[in-house]
Amino acid sequence: MPTFDRPVGAATLRLIVNLAAQDTAANSSLVSWELQLICTNGSSWNANATAWSANIGGVGYSGGFTFDFRRTNTVVIASASTWLGHSPSGSLTINVSGWIAHTGTSAIGGPGSTDGNMALPSISRIPPAPTPLGIDQVTARSLRYRFASAGDGGSAIVRWEVQYASNAAFTAAQTITSNGTSTVAGLTPGQQYWFRARGVNGVGAGAWSGASSAVTVLDAPVTTSWAQSGADLIATWTPPAPATGLTGYRFQVATDTAFVAIVAAFTVGPTTTTAVATGLPGGRLYYVRVAALTAQPSEWSAAVPAVLLVLASGDLDRWSRYGVPPAGLVYYTGEGIRRGVVGGKQGLWLESYSTGRVVVAPGMIGIQRSIPTTPGRAYTIRLTLARSADARAHTYQLSAPGISGDPVTLNTDAATPLPPLTWVATSTASTVRVLLAEALDVPDATTPVERVVVTDIRITEAAGYYAARLRGTVYESNLANHFDLACNSVGATWYADRNNLTRFSLPGNALPVSAIFSDRALEGALNYVGIDAGYDTRSMVNVLEATNHGIGDDGLADDPTETVENPSSISLYGPRKDKIDLNLYSLPPYDAAFRDRLADILAASFEPARLIGSVTWNAQQDMTAAAALELTQRCTVQFRDTVQDSQLIGLEHTITPTRWLVTARFIKL
Amino acid sequence: MIIERPLLGHVDIQTPDYRAMGFTLGLSRLGDLLGDGTTGQVWRSLIHDATELQIKRGFIRSGLGLRTDVGLMTFTIQDSDPLHGGEFQPGQHVRAVALIGDEPRPLFTGKVADISGAYPLNKSTGELRPRTTITVADAVSIHTQTPRYGAKPPAGLETFEERIARLESSSRSPIEVPPLADPREVYAF
Numbered sequence: 001m002p003t004f005d006r007p008v009g010a011a012t013l014r015l016i017v018n019l020a021a022q023d024t025a026a027n028s029s030l031v032s033w034e035l036q037l038i039c040t041n042g043s044s045w046n047a048n049a050t051a052w053s054a055n056i057g058g059v060g061y062s063g064g065f066t067f068d069f070r071r072t073n074t075v076v077i078a079s080a081s082t083w084l085g086h087s088p089s090g091s092l093t094i095n096v097s098g099w100i101a102h103t104g105t106s107a108i109g110g111p112g113s114t115d116g117n118m119a120l121p122s123i124s125r126i127p128p129a130p131t132p133l134g135i136d137q138v139t140a141r142s143l144r145y146r147f148a149s150a151g152d153g154g155s156a157i158v159r160w161e162v163q164y165a166s167n168a169a170f171t172a173a174q175t176i177t178s179n180g181t182s183t184v185a186g187l188t189p190g191q192q193y194w195f196r197a198r199g200v201n202g203v204g205a206g207a208w209s210g211a212s213s214a215v216t217v218l219d220a221p222v223t224t225s226w227a228q229s230g231a232d233l234i235a236t237w238t239p240p241a242p243a244t245g246l247t248g249y250r251f252q253v254a255t256d257t258a259f260v261a262i263v264a265a266f267t268v269g270p271t272t273t274t275a276v277a278t279g280l281p282g283g284r285l286y287y288v289r290v291a292a293l294t295a296q297p298s299e300w301s302a303a304v305p306a307v308l309l310v311l312a313s314g315d316l317d318r319w320s321r322y323g324v325p326p327a328g329l330v331y332y333t334g335e336g337i338r339r340g341v342v343g344g345k346q347g348l349w350l351e352s353y354s355t356g357r358v359v360v361a362p363g364m365i366g367i368q369r370s371i372p373t374t375p376g377r378a379y380t381i382r383l384t385l386a387r388s389a390d391a392r393a394h395t396y397q398l399s400a401p402g403i404s405g406d407p408v409t410l411n412t413d414a415a416t417p418l419p420p421l422t423w424v425a426t427s428t429a430s431t432v433r434v435l436l437a438e439a440l441d442v443p444d445a446t447t448p449v450e451r452v453v454v455t456d457i458r459i460t461e462a463a464g465y466y467a468a469r470l471r472g473t474v475y476e477s478n479l480a481n482h483f484d485l486a487c488n489s490v491g492a493t494w495y496a497d498r499n500n501l502t503r504f505s506l507p508g509n510a511l512p513v514s515a516i517f518s519d520r521a522l523e524g525a526l527n528y529v530g531i532d533a534g535y536d537t538r539s540m541v542n543v544l545e546a547t548n549h550g551i552g553d554d555g556l557a558d559d560p561t562e563t564v565e566n567p568s569s570i571s572l573y574g575p576r577k578d579k580i581d582l583n584l585y586s587l588p589p590y591d592a593a594f595r596d597r598l599a600d601i602l603a604a605s606f607e608p609a610r611l612i613g614s615v616t617w618n619a620q621q622d623m624t625a626a627a628a629l630e631l632t633q634r635c636t637v638q639f640r641d642t643v644q645d646s647q648l649i650g651l652e653h654t655i656t657p658t659r660w661l662v663t664a665r666f667i668k669l
Numbered sequence: 670m671i672i673e674r675p676l677l678g679h680v681d682i683q684t685p686d687y688r689a690m691g692f693t694l695g696l697s698r699l700g701d702l703l704g705d706g707t708t709g710q711v712w713r714s715l716i717h718d719a720t721e722l723q724i725k726r727g728f729i730r731s732g733l734g735l736r737t738d739v740g741l742m743t744f745t746i747q748d749s750d751p752l753h754g755g756e757f758q759p760g761q762h763v764r765a766v767a768l769i770g771d772e773p774r775p776l777f778t779g780k781v782a783d784i785s786g787a788y789p790l791n792k793s794t795g796e797l798r799p800r801t802t803i804t805v806a807d808a809v810s811i812h813t814q815t816p817r818y819g820a821k822p823p824a825g826l827e828t829f830e831e832r833i834a835r836l837e838s839s840s841r842s843p844i845e846v847p848p849l850a851d852p853r854e855v856y857a858f
Contacts, residue, residue, distance in 0.1 A: 482820065498776055502808050
């Protein structure tokens with residue numbers, strides 16, 4: 001029984017406070033109190049009322065009292081009881097006080113007061129709802145749920161309970177005990193789960209917390225295949241089951257197991273279970289992984305064996321790499337090239353990567369091919385290049401025997417034709433090249449260094465029978481001399497035929513044999529009756545002066561003259577000089593044409609040759625054959641043991657009423 | 670072996686029969702009867718009046734090269750007076766043919782370049798019997814008289830065939846231009 005005493009003169013002011021009752025439901029206590037004045041002197045008394053007041057937990061009382069201690073020691077000033085509410089947690093501490101005014105007596109005096117605090121027994125309740133902290137550590141089949149206590153309700157917590165379900169109403173929910181952190185396993189992948197918690201104390205189970213929810217991720221796809229197909233790598237996988245909420249797959253290819261060096265990464269749709277990695281450098285190991293996507297990705301698929309990408313070069317049609325690659329530069333294929341299809345066209349891919357710093361000089365590497373050619377003939381190569389946008393190498397050029405094309409920088413990945421390159425073959429085979437035409441300094445491992453495709457390769461032999469080309473000229477003369485100039489330059493001839501049509505003939509040795517003249521009666525031969533033969537000295541030349549007519553840069557005549565000699569012939573026969581007018585283009589790639597033509601002429605005429613100059617034949621032997629004879633025809637002329645390969649350069653018909661003789665003149669081929 | 674047989678019917682000298690072909694500017698003459706113009710080339714034989722026929726075509730060996738010479742055909746016509754309505758006039762087309770079966774195969778074709786008449790006296794009769802020598806030249810003579818100034822290909826160079834095609838524009842006689850063949854593809858990928 002709490003008693004609060006305080007002396008007042010010869011007396012004591014006493015406040016007695018007691019817990020009379022508690023109402024748990026109302027969370028309040030009934031407090032009774034009594035205010036007393038105690039004095040044992042046996043003499044003090046006052047018939048007049050003395051004022052008093054009291055305060056019990058905020059509830060005030062007051063009044064007046066009289067006392068007479070001549071017949072008693074204790075006077076009860078006042079008493080009462082009152083209900084006081086507890087705090088929400090069930091606790092209650094109250095302040096109590098009592099007061100009296102001056103008692104009007106000398107022994108007791110006054111005024112006086114007493115007070116104090118009193119803690120009432122707490123009223124126990126169910127614990128309040130805990131505070132959710134959320135869900136984390138989401139996997140396909142487990143979640144972690146956490147919460148924090150909000151109090152025990154005045155009674156010690158007996159246990160915490162967590163409840164989870166696949167619906168917000170917590171129908172068919174599972175309830176487990178928890179210490180505030182619970183990892184729930186055995187869940188369904190791709191399923192949304194709701195969680196809540198509550199406490200249980202001596203009073204009972206508290207309220208549930210608010211619900212938290214999360215969706216479990218899907219199971220990782222299972223990679224069923226990771227293999228090479230052509231120049232590509234293809235992965236296939238089986239979808240997770242269940243696949244609730246599946247939105248697609250994330251696909252990654254890397255050159256390391258940690259997937260730090262990722263070389264291909266993209267997302268495919270939910271209905272796709274195959275992905276293709278293209279354009280990867282050959283000769284490397286590649287790793288793959290796939291994740292299923294919902295709101296957040298699943299775990300990556302389990303590791304499968306890496307694949308070594310071996311790029312097949314295919315049928316390279318005898319194209320090969322040119323040059324030795326510098327250290328650190330690695331070709332995608334063993335051949336350094338591979339055949340592929342680009343935009344529906346066949347192409348040759350030049351691909352390489354660097355394993356460290358690489359320095360490449362212009363013209364150091366490229367591709368090449370040899371083609372059969374005819375010496376003296378002009379050829380032109382045309383092709384198209386397209387560069388991969390990520391390639392370091394940009395500039396390429398064509399090359400052929402004795403000549404190089406202009407470098408072309410490929411600024412985009414658009415197909416770009418290189419300027420055609422023309423050359424004159426000097427042998428029976430010519431090697432053409434496509435060269436990297438820039439200096440490259442690649443500082444570190446880079447993929448790709450080269451990645452360019454060559455398409456539309458065309459090599460043509462120049463039109464026309466003659467390899468040489470004629471240069472422009474301001475030669476002022478008549479048409480016949482222009483014909484002579486052109487024909488002399490290439491070895492052709494021109495004439496007016498039997499129908500008066502002007503024709504141009506190939507060199508005699510390019511023609512078939514049209515007639516055979518013989519001094520004997522042979523089947524198929526024309527048996528001539530007269531012959532003129534001997535050493536041909538008129539056309540012997542060992543000093544040749546040639547004028548090459550043309551146009552200079554100033555638009556005026558540019559007629560350089562060059563003299564060539566055969567010293568041994570001069571020493572034997574003396575100088576035999578002649579002149580010839582030519583009209584040959586003599587700049588690259590035809591720079592050898594003028595010199596070669598002079599050499600050919602001199603080689604054919606530097607010594608006297610035996611010549612059957614003409615034969616006379618009676619046309620009435622075969623008038624059909626007579627009518628078929630024509631200038632420039634190739635003929636075989638037989639005389640005793642001499643057989644001369646000839647070209648017909650003159651025809652004379654002498655016809656009388658009874659005789660028809662034909663005289664045919666020849667040069668030796 | 671010399672064979673001598675009459676060549677009449679095997680060799681002929683012919684000129685276009687403009688009277689059968691219709692009016693031909695520069696060749697038809699006033700008073701000629703004209704065809705309807707629909708007939709093609711019709712040749713009229715002159716061999717019965719001719720005596721010796723010479724044809725000479727070919728090249729002249731000019732040092733190292735061959736220079737195309739003008740082809741000529743000459744023949745003599747008896748009793749034809751060029752000053753009094755003779756058969757020929759300068760520029761007239763004439764040809765010599767071999768007749769193989771009935772098919773004429775030209776030996777020479779050209780235009781009359783020269784006509785010279787001679788009038789020798791037949792002392793036994795005291796008559797002047799005209800003889801006319803006809804010279805026919807082929808197209809080479811035309812080309813030698815056709816001026817040509819330069820040949821300027823736009824690219825500064827050209828093939829032989831392209832050159833002849835360029836020169837053809839100046840020609841006044843038909844030319845068979847060597848074919849301008851496309852470049853021959855020798856490799857493709």
